Amino acid sequence: MVKQTIQIFARVKPPVRKHQQGIYSIDEDEKLIPSLEIILPRDLADGFVNNKRESYKFKFQRIFDQDANQETIFENIAKPVAGSVLEGYNGTIFAYGQTGSGKTFTITGGAERYSDRGIIPRTLSYIFEQLQKDSSKMYTTHISYLEIYNECGYDLLDPRHEASSLEDLPKVTILEDPDQNIHLKNLTLHQATTEEEALNLLFLGDTNRMIAETPMNQASTRSHCIFTIHLSSKEPGSATVRHAKLHLVDLAGSERVAKTGVGGHLLTEAKYINLSLHYLEQVIIALSEKHRSHIPYRNSMMTSVLRDSLGGNCMTTMIATLSLEKRNLDESISTCRFAQRVALIKNEAVLNEEIDPRLMIKRLQKEIQELKDELAMVTGEQRTEALTEAELLQLEKLITSFLEDQDPESRLEVGADMRKVHHCFHHLKKLLNDKKIFGNNTVSNTVSSESKDQDCQEPLKEEEYRKLRDTLKQRDNEINILVNMLKKEKKKAQEALHLAGMDRREFRHSQSPPFPLGNPEEGQRMRLSSAPSQAQDFSTLGNRSSLLHKKTGMREEMSLGRQEAFEIFKRDHADSVTIDDNKQILKQRFSEAKALGESINEARSKIGHLKEEITQRHIQQVALGISENMAVPLMPDQQEEKLRSQLEEEKRRYKTMFTRLKALKVEIEHLQLLMDKAKVKLQKEFEVWWAEEATNLQVNSPAVNSLNHTKPFLQTSDSQHQQSQLFSNKSSGGWEVQGQGTGRFDVCDVNARKILPSPCPSPHSQKQSNTSTPLEDSIPKRPMSSIPLTGDSQTDSDILAFIKARQSILQKQCLGSN
Ligand code: ADP
Ligand code: MG
Numbered sequence: 090m091v092k093q094t095i096q097i098f099a100r101v102k103p104p105v106r107k108h109q110q111g112i113y114s115i116d117e118d119e120k121l122i123p124s125l126e127i128i129l130p131r132d133l134a135d136g137f138v139n140n141k142r143e144s145y146k147f148k149f150q151r152i153f154d155q156d157a158n159q160e161t162i163f164e165n166i167a168k169p170v171a172g173s174v175l176e177g178y179n180g181t182i183f184a185y186g187q188t189g190s191g192k193t194f195t196i197t198g199g200a201e202r203y204s205d206r207g208i209i210p211r212t213l214s215y216i217f218e219q220l221q222k223d224s225s226k227m228y229t230t231h232i233s234y235l236e237i238y239n240e241c242g243y244d245l246l247d248p249r250h251e252a253s254s255l256e257d258l259p260k261v262t263i264l265e266d267p268d269q270n271i272h273l274k275n276l277t278l279h280q281a282t283t284e285e286e287a288l289n290l291l292f293l294g295d296t297n298r299m300i301a302e303t304p305m306n307q308a309s310t311r312s313h314c315i316f317t318i319h320l321s322s323k324e325p326g327s328a329t330v331r332h333a334k335l336h337l338v339d340l341a342g343s344e345r346v347a348k349t350g351v352g353g354h355l356l357t358e359a360k361y362i363n364l365s366l367h368y369l370e371q372v373i374i375a376l377s378e379k380h381r382s383h384i385p386y387r388n389s390m391m392t393s394v395l396r397d398s399l400g401g402n403c404m405t406t407m408i409a410t411l412s413l414e415k416r417n418l419d420e421s422i423s424t425c426r427f428a429q430r431v432a433l434i435k436n437e438a439v440l441n442e443e444i445d446p447r448l449m450i451k452r453l454q455k456e457i458q459e460l461k462d463e464l465a466m467v468t469g470e471q472r473t474e475a476l477t478e479a480e481l482l483q484l485e486k487l488i489t490s491f492l493e494d495q496d497p498e499s500r501l502e503v504g505a506d507m508r509k510v511h512h513c514f515h516h517l518k519k520l521l522n523d524k525k526i527f528g529n530n531t532v533s534n535t536v537s538s539e540s541k542d543q544d545c546q547e548p549l550k551e552e553e554y555r556k557l558r559d560t561l562k563q564r565d566n567e568i569n570i571l572v573n574m575l576k577k578e579k580k581k582a583q584e585a586l587h588l589a590g591m592d593r594r595e596f597r598h599s600q601s602p603p604f605p606l607g608n609p610e611e612g613q614r615m616r617l618s619s620a621p622s623q624a625q626d627f628s629t630l631g632n633r634s635s636l637l638h639k640k641t642g643m644r645e646e647m648s649l650g651r652q653e654a655f656e657i658f659k660r661d662h663a664d665s666v667t668i669d670d671n672k673q674i675l676k677q678r679f680s681e682a683k684a685l686g687e688s689i690n691e692a693r694s695k696i697g698h699l700k701e702e703i704t705q706r707h708i709q710q711v712a713l714g715i716s717e718n719m720a721v722p723l724m725p726d727q728q729e730e731k732l733r734s735q736l737e738e739e740k741r742r743y744k745t746m747f748t749r750l751k752a753l754k755v756e757i758e759h760l761q762l763l764m765d766k767a768k769v770k771l772q773k774e775f776e777v778w779w780a781e782e783a784t785n786l787q788v789n790s791p792a793v794n795s796l797n798h799t800k801p802f803l804q805t806s807d808s809q810h811q812q813s814q815l816f817s818n819k820s821s822g823g824w825e826v827q828g829q830g831t832g833r834f835d836v837c838d839v840n841a842r843k844i845l846p847s848p849c850p851s852p853h854s855q856k857q858s859n860t861s862t863p864l865e866d867s868i869p870k871r872p873m874s875s876i877p878l879t880g881d882s883q884t885d886s887d888i889l890a891f892i893k894a895r896q897s898i899l900q901k902q903c904l905g906s907n
Contacts, residue, residue: 091178091438095399096150096406097428098166099125101413102191103155109414111421115152122148125411125425129418147425148432149409159204162195163211166406170335171212173404174320175219177331178438181338181398182208185427186410187420188310188342195408196316196339197295200763201667203674203756209291209316209337214755216318217284231278231319232287234294235261236301237391238312240365243301244276245294245314255301263393271393278319285758291316292762296769311363313391314339328448332441336398340391341366343427344420365389370427376400377433404438407431446571453564453571464557468505476508484509488516507554650885651779654892658775668767675760682753685746692743699736703729779888786891 104110112128129143153162170180184192199205220228234245242261249259264272281287298314318335341363361367368389375384376399386396397403409428411421476484484503491501503509647655659665706729 091173091404093404093436093438095431095434095436097409097432098151098153098406099147099149099409099411099425099428100153100157100162100191100195101155101411102189102194104412104414109416111413111415111418113413115154117152123150123152124148125152127413127418127422127425129422130415145422145425147429149428159195159198159207159211162408163208163215166408167208167212168215170404170406171215171219173438174318174333174335175216175223175322177322177333177440177442179334179397179403179441181336181395181403181405182408183336183338183340183395183398183405184408184410185340185343186424187344187412187417190410190412190417190421190424192339192342192408192410195410196314196337197291200767201671203759203763206759210288210759212335212337213284213287213291213318216320217287226322226324229321230281230287232281232290233273233276233278233317233319234290235273235276235315235317235394236298236312237315237365237394240390242273242276242390242394245297246277246279246290247297248293253300258297258301263390265393271396273394284755287318288755288758288762292766296766299766299770300773310342313341313365315394323445328445328452329442330445332443336395338395338398340369343424345423365391368392370430372399373427373430373434377430398436400434400436402439402441403436405434405436446575450568450571450575453568457561457564460557460560467553476512480509481512484512485516488513488520492520505554507558510554648885650889654779654782654885654889655772655775657892657896658778659771662771662774664767664771668764668771671760671764671767675757675764678753678757678760682750682757685750685753689743689746689750692739692746696736696739696743699732699739703732703736706732782892783884783888786888 101113101115112130114126115123116126117123125147127145127147129145151165153165167182170182174180182196184196186192194205194207196208198207198210216230220230232246236243236245236255236258238255241255242263243255243258244261245258247259259275259277261276262274264274266272279290281290294314294316316337316339318337320333320335321330322333323330343361343363343366345361361370368385369392371385371388372392375381384400386392386399392399398405407428409424411424413421487501487503491499501513503513706726710726710729
């Protein structure tokens with residue numbers, strides 16, 4: 090058992106703008122516990138300016154400042170936890186902090202760069218690497234991915250559904266057994282035998298999470314996501330199985346309401362937006378207070394699921410993510426206060442060992458056999474299960490003559506064979522009962538005195554028999570219990586299979602790696618010739634989840650008008666830069682992989698040649714020795730030594746290249762998944778944009794027609810006014826500057842890459858602007874139902890024309906203002 094308090098770490102996010110940075114300092118004296126000091130300006134707290142400042146100091150295990158990269162975070166925080174999970178302990182890492190402080194970035198990673206991958210992909214990589222190295226145990230790995238939103242659990246890994254909202258995903262519910270263990274009904278566990286398979290599952294879950302999110306539910310801010318790696322290990326031949334779970338948790342944003350001031354008093358009174366975080370805090374408070382008998386885990390689904398991680402059988406780590414910009418200082422202080430409480434909680438992690446009933450039965454059967462063999466050694470006879478007919482007859486004869494013998498000293502000798510002893514008793518009982526029926530009890534007297542005699546005369550042997558008999562009986566009972574357990578397990582498994590069976594078949598697709606990794610000794614060939622074409626057509630690679638693929642392949646179903654509009658949307662979308670960049674990187678990686686593959690092939694054939702040459706050289710030397718009548722050449726063969734050192738060098742080169750190729754393979758896989766995800770996001774955002782455009786067309790339809798067909802490029806100030814009305818109406822959808830809050834639409838930035846046509850309507854966009862102009866009022870409006878949003882290619886081309894008209898006006902205006 091390992092007793093440990095929850096470890097707390099802090100990570101400070103770089104500010105979006107330097108000048109917005111608040112004042113803080115990190116004190117990391119080696120001898121002292123690291124501390125973070127946050128300075129809160131008090132000038133506005135009391136409604137008048139004063140220069141008093143308040144300082145808050147918090148202690149953490151370690152504090153990672155803005156420049157700490159993902160690798161450092163993994164090495165220092167996640168790797169030790171992953172290490173204990175590999176040993177068989179449960180582990181949890183959870184990120185806590187306000188929205189935008191870097192929880193998702195820390196747990197899952199950034200959406201753009203491979204180097205930004207977070208704790209989950211790095212942990213998967215580490216765990217699979219360790220499993221490969223350790224041949225002393227057999228491991229199985231399963232993955233589950235749960236999202237909790239509004240007290241409901243959703244299975245993010247269910248491949249059955251094309252989730253377009255959270256409600257489309259299967260609902261996960263909590264069951265509690267009599268021992269108060271929590272079971273999650275409907276949460277599917279997917280076996281992952283390789284890092285790639287696990288990575289696919291992560292991206293499948295993330296894509297489902299993204300698709301299911303709507304601006305209304307703001308799932309990423311308001312929901313908790315729990316990615317769990319379930320690891321079982323067993324030593325060959327042992328009946329003990331170790332189970333360990335690693336929860337990697339991205340909690341909902343911890344921001345609170347009642348944020349009316351920055352004073353300390355108000356901070357404590359502020360309420361969480363997310364109710365389950367309020368319950369989490371209650372659990373934490375209860376756990377950190379001594380002698381509290383009731384811990385309110387049951388109040389929320391999240392605290393129930395994470396029950397073991399909080400004050401239970403788990404090694405738990407918290408990462409407080411902090412955005413120390415001026416406007417976020419109060420939230421950051423709340424986060425740090427929460428962390429200080431969490432640090433008081435003691436957990437007791439134990440090795441989760443379990444007996445595998447099948448293996449136990451095998452082991453007990455073996456023990457029985459050994460006992461039987463021992464018995465055979467003692468008695469000198471080999472025993473079969475039952476006595477033969479002849480033996481039984483012989484015994485009965487013996488009993489009859491024994492009963493008939495008048496000599497009180499006579500004995501019934503059957504030898505040290507329990508089967509015979511039992512049969513004698515059995516037969517005597519039968520005789521006795523028969524006699525009883527005829528009212529004669531003489532036999533019973535004889536028998537009882539006889540058996541007493543036997544008891545006295547052979548106490549040791551009888552004792553031995555009894556022991557053996559008892560052991561056998563006990564083993565039989567144990568086997569019965571275990572068989573029952575097995576039956577139960579089987580039933581459970583069948584039920585689970587029944588639930589998940591069909592989906593798995595659909596989900597498990599052919600998992601062929603982009604290129605097989607070989608080893609020169611096995612003579613496998615690297616097939617890399619198709620690599621560049623794979624890089625170009627990254628959406629058709631077979632090594633990804635069919636669902637992810639399905640989700641990226643929606644475009645073929647679009648009408649031509651929509652496809653063209655999609656191209657326009659994509660061109661101006663900020664993410665297309667990322668996609669293009671990643672495409673470039675991917676191409677480079679593929680070329681590098683191809684070149685490496687070729688070099689590896691070269692190295693392999695060189696190794697082959699060198700080996701051949703050495704063998705030839707050897708044969709020559711032996712032949713020379715024979716012809717000169719010498720068994721072994723006297724001089725060490727310099728030529729051979731040279732060949733050998735060349736061979737060693739070549740092998741080293743091969744190994745280095747091979748390791749690099751393996752790393753490249755993981756990187757390529759990751760980049761492909763990042764791009765798939767970005768494409769799904771783009772598509773989703775396009776759909777929203779398209780629907781908005783359709784509505785705008787409806788509102789402005791006659792205006793567009795006149796703009797587009799009669800007066801395509803109006804230049805008068807009047808018409809410019811009309812155009813800007815048109816835009817303001819459109820842009821009431823709110824155009825967003827990426828990574829920031831909602832910004833107003835800037836006409837001249839339309840072609841600037843970092844401007845994003847708002848995919849998720851901001852609060853303004855959810856209602857259409859009601860401020861109509863006299864011009865608009867005079868336009869007869871098309872009724873809503875007259876424009877279907879999808880499928881009608883005539884309408885689609887109308888919408889496209891509308892988009893294009895606006896585009897050209899925008900361009901004109903940009904040119905005009907420059
Ligand atoms: P949260 O999940 O807490 O709401 P995110 O992880 O989504 O926050 O982070 C918000 C933004 O800040 C994202 O664009 C993310 O890429 C960026 N970000 C967060 N942490 C860091 C960091 N340590 N370094 C660089 N960028 C970061
Ligand atoms: Mg997040």
